[in-house]
Amino acid sequence: MEGPLLILAGAGSGKTRVITHRIAHLIVNHRVYGPSVLAVTFTNKAAGEMKERVLSLLPEGSGPGSAALAPTVSTFHSFCVRLLRRDGDSLAEIRPGFTRNFTIYDDDDQLALVKQIFKRLGLDEKFMQYRAALSRISHAKNHQETPQDLHNLATDPKTARLAVIYEQYEAGLRQANALDFDDLLLESVRLLTHDEELRHLWNRRIQFLMIDEYQDTNRSQYQLMRLLSDTHKNVAVVGDEDQSIYGWRGADIRNILDFERDYPDATVIRLEQNYRSTKNILEAASAVVANNKERKGKWLWTDAASGTPIGIYEAIDGENEALFIADTINSILTRQPDTRVAILYRTNFQSRQIEEALRRYGRPYKVVGGFSFYQRAEVKDALAYLKLLTTRRDNVSLLRIINTPARGIGRTTLDQVEAEAARRNIALWDALELAVSEHWLGGRAEAAIAAFLRLIEELSQEAERGGVEAALKGILERTGYWRMLQQDTSPESESRQGNLEELLTAAAEAVERGETIAEFLDHAALVSDADTVDEGATIGLLTMHNAKGLEFPVVFIAGMEEGLFPHSRSRDSEAQMEEERRLCYVAMTRAERRLYLSWARYRRRFGGGQPEPTLPSRFLKEVPRHLVEKLNPEREPRLGDIDLHSERHEVRETARRNTYTGRTYNSIEHINQFFAERNAPASGKTPIASPVMTPVTPQALTPAAPPAQAVARREEAGQSDVPPLFRDLPQPPRNAPSPPPTPSAPAYPARKPPNAPLPPPPSASPRRRRGLEPGATVMHAKYGRGTLLRKEGDGEDAKLTISFKTGLKKMVAKYADLTVEE
DNA sequence: CGGTTTTTCGTTTTT
């Protein structure tokens, strides 16, 4: 049990089981004191689960007695925060100004700081994207390069300038007594290196160290491991080089490849039996990752049956892909309502379309990540106030809320104060105080600032007495933030209020757990998207990265196209391409029984523009053909096929109805406006947008209708609860024999792009009644004469799209003061 | 100053 241990655990080989059993074994059979075992996991959620599982393995079960024997389980970041908050005092010796009540700068805070610096240096995003600058700074930090190093190494003026930004970024953090995510690790390493006594203390405290997902640790995490296990060397690491997917974040694959060199007496254990997936899935995933050159190479095996072939669906476009996924899930869940399904994608924005499709079927789903709770503007505002109460030096938080809600401290005033703060090299807060005491601003501004300073001081005193919940309540009320939201009657404001109420609930719970304000804020900064995964949820939408460590009976992988997955940003480097491939391996091996891969022949890059032709992902071709079942109908789409476009339009409109903003510019309407302005319709009548849209280039975009038998088969299966609109979706032929192997290599011939946007043939839709119907000329008091292009709905609630001289306007019949002209 | 409207611009992945 003692000594270094390397466990090379393939996907689905039950490594969590191995770790938990090992810990329990140590505690039960070797009488190791539980808390002296530190297990490091990748997410907080994984940590919580691991703790649970170990406790359940202890003899007394989950009784309160065994809780005292619980091991320490946490992420590296949480561990470091606790270390620094508890024992961080001596860090001040090497990081002047550091105190243990430091703030944590999350992604948004970092971004705000960089923007601030850019502004001060007279730069903008044309120089370099903020995020790009941040990621380069992070890279430098993680490779222990100082700004000076960067400057010396710079071969181009951009890098030289970046060194200056980097320097100021670090200065900004120090001035605010803030640590960013990198610092949490880096400064912990520095602290333990610097403070020998503390290091020895921790070496005694931790007798066994275990690290999960070791392939994704970075350099500072590696150093931390070395520092913490200095004397006893009882380190067990678990990882799989084929699942290393965080290279871009500094994960160093050498950590795992060189473990045996670092610890020559290490025991190595290989877990190569997969207990999760069917043989088909395992073989397919293994075949894909086998294309990587940089790997030790291993071949997983399983006792499981072959199972169903991998389903591949070639959609006509993104929307069709989404509908295919939703429809397939719908039939699966109709038959087996408890099946858990995951939809995985490369980039977060892909979720939107899939969500729309699922909503159309009324299937509840859960999206992981994207825009998390703690990133919402209102939540961040509230937390910024809270941070400011703890750390007055926190410039980023201060700037965030100084004029939210508006209190008369505008840009001009702030510019002056910022300039003065920079000149004297003091924190913004101090500069504000000086502005008041030295009167170098106008009277109005000074009064506003004085009132603000007083407010924060008062809130701060209250917070000290009352705890998090009281502090938050005080903030929301006394700053006028709550009132501001209440006065805003928009639906967004309602959801904001809801979010803040949720935050208050979280605060109340924190108080019950006896947490301080600082601990509450730490939690807010360190929760990850993956922590919010609800494994009980039936349908989950998440990125492949967030799916790490999870498993689902049914998995869809969407958007398997060159440029999307593998992502275009990985194109130029072989190493990055291999990481994409590992990501594909991770994604595929999440599936237990059924795996679907889909791609779209055309996809629009942004909301507006034309759909652009795509190429299938190289990973699709790397899946052995004999494991694949193509789910497309055999027949090519034809012109007379039922047009899904109009249906899709409906879907969109339904989804949009709630967020109706009063102005919509979609291309069909633009085209109609084009005609309306020229007033030159072929038919001689005013061209009218018929309620049913004519598809653009039907040959290219109309999805295939399934063969009649497929539909019939489906009806037989008792699925008449499917909305009629979707009966015509392409259906995977059930029980159909595998398609004959396609003979020629290019299974997915590249297509020509759809023709340039063409004006829809003005469908001479018959005019129904006279009056407020499309085509009518109307007068509006403010906008003058216009042409009614489109009408949605009937009666006084009808939504009208009207082309005025000034442009397109959408209005509701009963509110718009319109007169119809003959 | 502060709110609203228009323009621009662009999407990896995240502790």
Place this chain on the structure above:
DNA sequence: CGAAAAACCG
């Protein structure tokens, strides 16, 4: 299409 910056107006 949607977010963020820029421009605009009361």
